[in-house]
Amino acid sequence: MMKPYDQACREAEDIFFRYGNMLYRIAVVMLGSSHDAEDVVQDTLIRYMEHGKPFRDKNHEKAWLVRVTVNLCKNRLLFARRHPQVEYSELAEYGQDQKDSCLMECLMKLPWTYRAALLLHYIMGYSVRETAQFLRITEAAAKKRLERGRKRFREIMEQEGAAEHDR
Numbered sequence: 001m002m003k004p005y006d007q008a009c010r011e012a013e014d015i016f017f018r019y020g021n022m023l024y025r026i027a028v029v030m031l032g033s034s035h036d037a038e039d040v041v042q043d044t045l046i047r048y049m050e051h052g053k054p055f056r057d058k059n060h061e062k063a064w065l066v067r068v069t070v071n072l073c074k075n076r077l078l079f080a081r082r083h084p085q086v087e088y089s090e091l092a093e094y095g096q097d098q099k100d101s102c103l104m105e106c107l108m109k110l111p112w113t114y115r116a117a118l119l120l121h122y123i124m125g126y127s128v129r130e131t132a133q134f135l136r137i138t139e140a141a142a143k144k145r146l147e148r149g150r151k152r153f154r155e156i157m158e159q160e161g162a163a164e165h166d167r
Helices: 005-031 034-050 058-082 088-094 098-108 112-123 128-135 139-160 162-166
Strands: none
Touching (some): 005 034, 005 058, 034 058, 098 112, 098 139, 112 139, 128 139
16 A cells, blocks of 8 residues: 555655765765766665655665665676766767768757667667667667668768768
């Protein structure tokens, strides 16, 4: 049975004041990033609000919060290992080359649906299945967006005369 929203908010606020610093320190140590740690603590509190079962006592509650925080940190670390990301500063370096700059300009001219699919799949390296999950569409729809996006990208490059720079 779900708790009423107001009650869940008050309980989450109480938990934050009691355990927030401890959860944050755990997350910072595990992740090495204050921004990621803040996100994990927030996600932990959301999970707490969604948790419908009562705890046996305060120690059980604290252990549950620590376990959820650790698991969320592990999930983030595993995701980061499987899906390496390019920092914005590194991405800006790509723009220094005229060919890369032209490619990025052409990519940015695509409609968002195609641009997002191409970015996730080709630049970020996600599989078609993962791309579909991120975009909340079927795999077939993701494949079609990739196909149409590639076609539209080629058309834009030809219009811009960028196809000659690529050769």
